Amino acid sequence: MGYQALYRVWRPQTFVDVVGQEHVTKTLQNALLQQKTSHAYLFSGPRGTGKTSAAKILAKAVNCERGPASEPCNECAACRGITDGSIPDVIEFDAASNSRVEEMREVLDKVKYAPSVVNYKVYIIDEVHMLSISAFNALLKTLEEPPKHVLFILATTEPHKIPLTIISRCQRFDFKRITxxxxxxxxxxxxxxxxxxxxxxxxxxxxxxxxxxxxxxxxxxxxxxxxxxxxxxxxxxxxxxGTVSQTYLNRMGRSILEKDTVGALETVEELLLQGKDPGRFTEDFILYFRDMLLYKTAPNIEESLERVMLDDDFVQLTNEISPEQIYEYIDILNKAQHEMKFSNHARIYLEVSLVKMCQINVRRVNNIPEIEGLLDKIQKMEMEIKSLQSQRSSMMPGESERQTTRKPSRPSSKGFKTPVKKIEAILKEATKQDLNLVKSRWGDMLDFLNQRQMRSQAALLNDAEPVAASPHSFVLKFKYEIHCQMAMENVKFIQTLAVALQELTGNEYYPVGVPEEEWLKIRKQFIQGERDHKEQEEDPLISEALKLVGEDLLEIKD
The missing domain is CATH 1.10.8.60 (Helicase, Ruva Protein; domain 3)
Structure with missing residues (x-):
């Protein structure tokens, strides 16, 4: 006979040889020793995990001349005959190519006849989910009332396609992926x-x-x-x-971290010239960053690393990169991989995603521990204030009664009163530099609020944006008045914003909220007032009159 593939030569012949399925083999061995085998089994799981091999081993074990035993001897005539397929009582049926009811009935018609060579007739039905509905119905009747000398073993990779009436009449074993x-x-x-x-x-x-x-x-x-x-x-x-070498993955990760776009594209070009598939490389790169994230969080979990080996370059790169950056990279690569499935230009999507990863400015809050320390201090101060208030209320019974009847603070039904004078004061001192500084760290602010489990408060800022800023305050425009009112009446929320911005920018910025409609009016009036004031200063007669009597007593008419 010619050369045989390794997986055929080394096909498991005993339960011990079935790799990674101890939860299945142990149960079957105990059932064999106690002579409590069922009339029907369902083996389900991914391809190549030992379902059909376990079915053949079970067929040999129940018919072994040296039984009952936990393993077939593979030496008696029954074991050797089942191994080489010469015993007609063990029938292998391929449902993928014989899915019609006529073919199933032809097989089931012989179930009632006793086995001719061994003790049990064993029917191994592979890819059983491919049977038609009529074929399943024909099988169901036999599974309900099977003869004592018959054993059914159903194998499938898609158990969800099998009718529940079939599954309920079988002992089900789920084969898992082998580590x-x-x-x-x-x-x-x-x-x-x-x-x-x-x-x-x-x-x-x-x-x-x-x-x-x-x-x-x-x-x-x-x-x-x-x-x-x-x-x-x-x-x-x-x-x-077709896997990409980890050397290339490490080099690519280093180029992205250092924002070396040219180096990243040159590495991709080199890989594609070697015949690597862009889709496979994208998958390897996603798993590379996935392994990096798991190594940072749980390096000792078995099978946590899917694609990498812990060499020096990988460990050093893992220490330098932050989890936030890894999240961004995986998100970009995942979107590119999805687009590749519907395009003939996978290389373009790969190159674009690499350029994005090199140019992206990952939003991070760098001083989280310091901000958390300040917020802890604020919480302690609030607790002390509450304790002082409770002491005061214990001394003043009337006051405590009023406090107990006081309802929780809610947004006033009268609407939000816009602090026009505060906004005008900010506008007079506003600079473009301060506004750009606040805007540049606004994304970090939102990330910080989400990390502090303040998502409901952060949601108020979804439609809000800074529109003007002075060295000490900034105007926060809200699209809806109710959101502005809820945010500005929450003192703790305002303090959190101010403290976080101070840590992020180095300056103390206090927010002043304004609805969008009011902001447009105030801004227009402020600009008109500044223009009129400038025109007055340019007229020498008016400027001289202002010096003599002052702005309050002077009325100017065109």
């Missing part, structure tokens, strides 16, 4: 037994590319062995899997 650690361990055993030379890092790359499937991992390993000359190297594994 990279278990896949590497199994592949090490295979290469050692086969006498193949493989670099360990190459096995890790193949295991990550397999995405939890043992069969996919062995297929990639087989392909890498054919691709290599004497030893399977990391470069061979990268070429076979």
């Amino acid at each position: 990279s650690k278990d896949i590497v361990k199994r592949m090490k055993l295979i290469v050692e037994e086969s006498g193949i030379s493989v670099e360990e890092n190459a096995l890790h790359i193949i295991a990550r590319a397999a995405e939890g499937g043992m069969r996919d991992a062995l297929s990639l390993l087989d392909q890498a062995i054919s691709f290599s000359s004497e030893m399977v190297t990391v470069e061979d594994a990268l070429a076979v899997t």
Whole structure:
């Protein structure tokens, strides 16, 4: 016989060989020892995780001549016959190519006949979710009242497509994705037994590319062995899997952090010339930043790292980059990956996303601990004030009664009274430099409020913006009067804004709120007044009269 693929040669023949599914194999072994096997099983899970292999092992175990045992002996005539497919009592049925009811009935008609060679007839129905509704109905009748000598094992990758009436009559086992650690361990055993030379890092790359499937991992390993000359190297594994080397990912991450757009684009150009797929690179880069984020928060969780190995460059870059930047990068790459699915120009979306990542100015609050310290002090002061008020109320019974009947503060139904004089005072001292400074840190302000769990207060600022600022105050324009009233009547909220802006800008800015309609009127009147005042100063007669009698006693008529 010719060459056989690794996944066929090393197909599990005992429950111990089924990698990463101990929760399934342990249950089946106990049932075999106690002779409490069910008449129907449903094995569901991703591809290449051992569903069909476990079904064949179970078929051998129930028919093993040395049973009851937790494992088939693989030496008796029954085990060897089931392994090579020569025993007709173990029937493998492919529902993907035989989904019609006629084909299912042809198989089920023989269920009533006793097995001819072994003790149990075992029906292994692979991809059972592909059966038609009529075929499911035909199977249902047999599952309801099966003969004692029959065992059904249904295998599927999409259990949600199976009718609940079928699922309820089976013992269901969910096969999970195999961890990279278990896949590497199994592949090490295979290469050692086969006498193949493989670099360990190459096995890790193949295991990550397999995405939890043992069969996919062995297929990639087989392909890498054919691709290599004497030893399977990391470069061979990268070429076979299409994965981007971590060296390139580290270089790209460094270029983005340092805002080196040219360096990032040159790295992409180099990768594309090597034949790398833009979509695959985008996915690798997303997982790279995902691993970076998890390494910063939970480095010791098993299987937390999907695409990276902890080399010096990665660790150093992780220490320099902030979580906020990682959030922004993942968001940009995720949008680019989504757009690539509906476009023939994946490279353009990749290059545009890299330029965005290099040029983005990530909004951060740099002095969170200091701001939190100041807010804690404010909270302590408020508690002290409340305690003093309670002491005072205990000394004055009448006052305490009035306080208990006082309702919580709500926005006044009379509407918001705009502080026109305060706004005009700010406008007289307003500078463009102060306004630009407040606007530049406004995004950091919103982030800070969200981090402090003040989302309801921050929501009031969604339609608000600074429109004028003096060295000590700024005018905050609200689109709606009710939002302006709610914000300006919340003393704690105003204090939080002032303290946070002081930390972010270095200057003390106190907010003064105004509805949009009122702001337009006040601004127009202020500009007109300034224009009239300027015209008066330019007229020498008027300026001389102002010096003699003053502005209050002088009335000017055209």
